[in-house]
Amino acid sequence: MNRPVSKQARRIPLPHGGLQLGPSTLIMGVVNVTPDSFSDGGLFYAKAQAVEQGLALAEAGADILDVGGETTRPGSEPTPAAEEMERVLPVIQELARRCPAVISVDTYKAEVARAAVEAGARIINDVTALGGDPDMAAVAADTKAGLVLMHMQGEPRTMQANPIYGDVVAEVREFLAQRADRAQAAGVDKESIILDPGIGFGKTLEHNLALIRNLAALAELGYPVLLGASRKRFIGTLTGREIPKERLWGSVGVHVLGAALGADIVRVHDVAPLKEALTVCDAVMAQEAHHD
Numbered sequence: 001m002n003r004p005v006s007k008q009a010r011r012i013p014l015p016h017g018g019l020q021l022g023p024s025t026l027i028m029g030v031v032n033v034t035p036d037s038f039s040d041g042g043l044f045y046a047k048a049q050a051v052e053q054g055l056a057l058a059e060a061g062a063d064i065l066d067v068g069g070e071t072t073r074p075g076s077e078p079t080p081a082a083e084e085m086e087r088v089l090p091v092i093q094e095l096a097r098r099c100p101a102v103i104s105v106d107t108y109k110a111e112v113a114r115a116a117v118e119a120g121a122r123i124i125n126d127v128t129a130l131g132g133d134p135d136m137a138a139v140a141a142d143t144k145a146g147l148v149l150m151h152m153q154g155e156p157r158t159m160q161a162n163p164i165y166g167d168v169v170a171e172v173r174e175f176l177a178q179r180a181d182r183a184q185a186a187g188v189d190k191e192s193i194i195l196d197p198g199i200g201f202g203k204t205l206e207h208n209l210a211l212i213r214n215l216a217a218l219a220e221l222g223y224p225v226l227l228g229a230s231r232k233r234f235i236g237t238l239t240g241r242e243i244p245k246e247r248l249w250g251s252v253g254v255h256v257l258g259a260a261l262g263a264d265i266v267r268v269h270d271v272a273p274l275k276e277a278l279t280v281c282d283a284v285m286a287q288e289a290h291h292d
Ligand code: PMM
Pocket: 030, 032, 071, 072, 073, 106, 125, 126, 127, 148, 150, 196, 198, 199, 226, 227, 228, 229, 230, 231, 267
């Protein structure tokens, strides 16, 4: 097996110090600040929970904490920017102050991204890859934050209705290459860009599997690759697990495999089990490099 092209030693420049990539796969822990999932407690409770959750994930080994205030699950409706900021900014501020992990903000709104970076976020995770807000590229360029560009077909409200591709791997790769070019044309440094195939965002089971199997094709573009498959529907389809939290073992499997196939960063809810699994995976893959 050839060593994946993407797991080379390199540094993603970020405000206040960069993020080192290499044979060790980095873990991005998911911190959701969405009061709908805390129906009885409301916003104050959701924020306190999110901070506790972020600190626990950092303690468990997360290198990055991805703070999001709008759910992008299939079928979901958009959240107004003011509400999203009210949710995420205090959580970002507190996490940035209290733990060493790099904070990322999961938003496609330029206004939210700018405020989040001012509050201490150092990566902008844009699930629309600059397609959701015409000002996003300028904000990324100005702030010098890292920029995750994720592929999505359609929009969350309707994306799972009937996703269609000719060649999903080639189309996702081409789309992300173009968005990376667009970011650079707006002044974003090439080294600041991370690409993500967007597992579950306008994709059938077969599309998801093909994208994971061919992560190397994405890595060949020369940017670091992020894989986010944690607890997603396709894992439930394969394993029969209806409840997202019970998709842990499938999640561990897919991210270990993704790391071996070239993912530099994995975005997961369950950091502690992934940390151990990746330690073993990375050791095996690093050993192989010595024999190349
Ligand atoms: N998935 C979700 C949200 N944000 N961002 C990136 N870059 N990649 C993903 O795969 C991704 C994301 C949806 O998952 P969640 O609602 O369980 O956080």
